[in-house]
Amino acid sequence: MLARAVACSVRGLAGVPVIVEADIANGLPNFTVVGLTDRAIQEARERVRAAINNAGYTFPSRRLTVNLAPAEVPKEGTGFDLPIAVAVLMIGNPALRLDGRGFIGELALDGSVRPVTGVLPMARCLRAAGVRQLVVAAENAEEAALVESLEVVGVSSLQRCVAHLDGSAPLAATPPGSPVAVCGDLADMATVRGQATAKRALEIAAAGGHNLLMLGPPGSGKTMLARAFCSLLPDLTSDQSLDVAAVYSLRGALRERPPTSTRPPFRAPHHSVSRAGLIGGGSGLAQPGEISLAHHGVLFLDEVCEFPRTHLEALRQPLEERAVSLVRSRGGVVFPADFVLVAAANPCPCGHLGDERGCSCTAPTLAGYVGRLSGPIRDRIDLVVHVPRQRFNDLFEAPAGESSHTIRARVEAARAVQAVRNGGWRRARHNSALEGRALQELAAPTAAATRLLALAGERLQLSARGYFRVLRMARTIADLRAATVVGEPDVAEALAFRGEQAR
Ligand SMILES: [Zn+2]
Structure with a gap:
């Protein structure tokens, strides 16, 4: 039988x-x-x-x-x-x-x-x-x-x-859940006073899906800005929302996030996180890590230099492929990991490089620190922005600035433009994924913009990678002002965010 x-x-x-x-x-x-x-x-x-x-x-x-x-x-x-x-x-x-x-x-x-x-x-x-x-x-x-x-x-x-x-006591079906759009955002841009340059960098990063590094002393508001960054990202589609919920389901973490939430997830693991906790793995049933819980959202690495180098090394593949393959004893497992990386670090080990108190680091420690910053994930970071400590008075006198809602509207418009234009290129949903020939063709710089790029390449000794980084950012900056071609001002602004110091 x-x-x-x-x-x-x-x-x-x-x-x-x-x-x-x-x-x-x-x-x-x-x-x-x-x-x-x-x-x-x-x-x-x-x-x-x-x-x-x-x-x-x-x-x-x-x-x-x-x-x-x-x-x-x-x-x-x-x-x-x-x-x-x-x-x-x-x-x-x-x-x-x-x-x-x-x-x-x-x-x-x-x-x-x-x-x-x-x-x-x-x-x-x-x-x-x-x-x-x-x-x-x-x-x-x-x-x-x-x-x-x-x-x-x-x-x-x-x-x-x-x-x-057997039909003796049939049970009713569970009603389907309805989308929740409200919860999830942790801070609004308007709550951060001043920091106009950093906010502009975050807007560009959100619009193009660019990874971003913030350099600034402790207490300058880097963490607050990172949290507010999440509020600039568009709502998830219902398919994306289900993708995210599926990862949380595997991790048994649906209590941390309503499964019907349409806001992008924000994950901020501490630097003491285990490698399996960050990347995924573990014994028994393979568990997704923080990078997969951040799928379709933001992974924030505060004090990025404090993370073990092997952890950062392991981020390289997911940043390239937007998924992570874990080797298991009985065959591999693949988890999605398509996130925007926001990293933050002090400008130097003592934290005071470039501020009025003065840096007390010795030349070798400083060199070693910059070396750590230019480590494995630096290649995948497009924007670098300095976040200075706010003068006490600025905290109260600086205007509140735009709300996340206002900025998000511009981000959404820029993303819509990219979805149409970049659509033909595989996996290049956002400008951040554009490389080589696709980038050259789609960026379409004007003659003046091309001249400025060539001049910058010469004067600043831009590497090929640095050149593409600037062009990618310039493409997004042009998208934010709804321009079809990349102009000279777009390239000039992108050059300011290329982060020569941490190269
Ligand atoms: Zn220092």
Whole structure:
């Protein structure tokens, strides 16, 4: 006798439907689970057996084999308990209707159904595979219901699940969530007084998706500016919002962020974060790191020089590819990591280089510090802006300046222009991704702008990389004023943000 239930395995954000087959044959009582399983699934045997007995059903006392197919797909986690249990129960109770349904959930020994992480990416996968109704733990129902045109039923126990499946006590579907646009922004540009240059740099960075480095002494407001930067980014589309929620679901972090939020995420890991915490990985089920939690949003690295060099080195690939590949014992995992990097650092180890108190650093420590700044991620940073300490009076007398709302309107307009113009170039949604020939063609500098670039190249000894950096920024500056060609003033402003000091 054979029964089948649909489950899901997830690697990175990619799910694979898994068919749980249960077969009973005559022979000595025995229960085996086959199909490339990890330890948690082997332990599932004990949980499923106890849950079935304690829920008041009879566990088959014959030779029971459960196969998770396809066998070559690696399967991890505890979400397989529930599908295994319903497949086993169906053998003795043909009244259970499993067709068109998928199951995700962990079982407690008393038969209650527990939530698992990663339900959202699994729900997306099963919906795409044709599952119409998904049965999950009650705590996971709201999350799974984010997936469009998927009916989600939350169950608290195996008994409730069985009563739903045999039709004796059908449960209502969980209503779909609605988008939340309000929460998420941590600061408004208007709350930061003065700092006009830094604000302009942030506007350019937001408009072109450029990575940015702020140099300034402690207490100059770098952190406040970084938080306000997030408020300049456009709302996420519903697809992007679901992508972000899927990463948070895998990390079990949906409590930190409403899954229906349409604001870009802001992550600010401390420099003591572990490499796995920042990049992703860990033992057991691979976890996304901070860089993936910042997907479609902002990763803020305060005191960037304090991060271990190996951590910064590991950021190079995600910054290039906008995704991170983690090597695992049973094949690689890929997580998305398309974020804008905002880094902040003191101008020198003592923090007073260029201010009235004067720098007390020795030449070698200063040289070493600049060396750390020009490290692995420097190549991917387009804008460098100095954030001086505000004079006490300026904090009160400087005008409040524009609100984030006003600046965001300009950012959105500039991004719309880029989406149309850059559309033909693969992955170059924003100007920050333009390279080489694409950049040359799309930037379209005027003759005067070209002359200024050539002159700057000569006088300032711009490297090829520095030249492209300036041109990319100039393209965004021109987009902000809705110009089709890059003019001389655009190049001049970009030259001021190229950050020669930290080269
Ligand atoms: Zn110093």
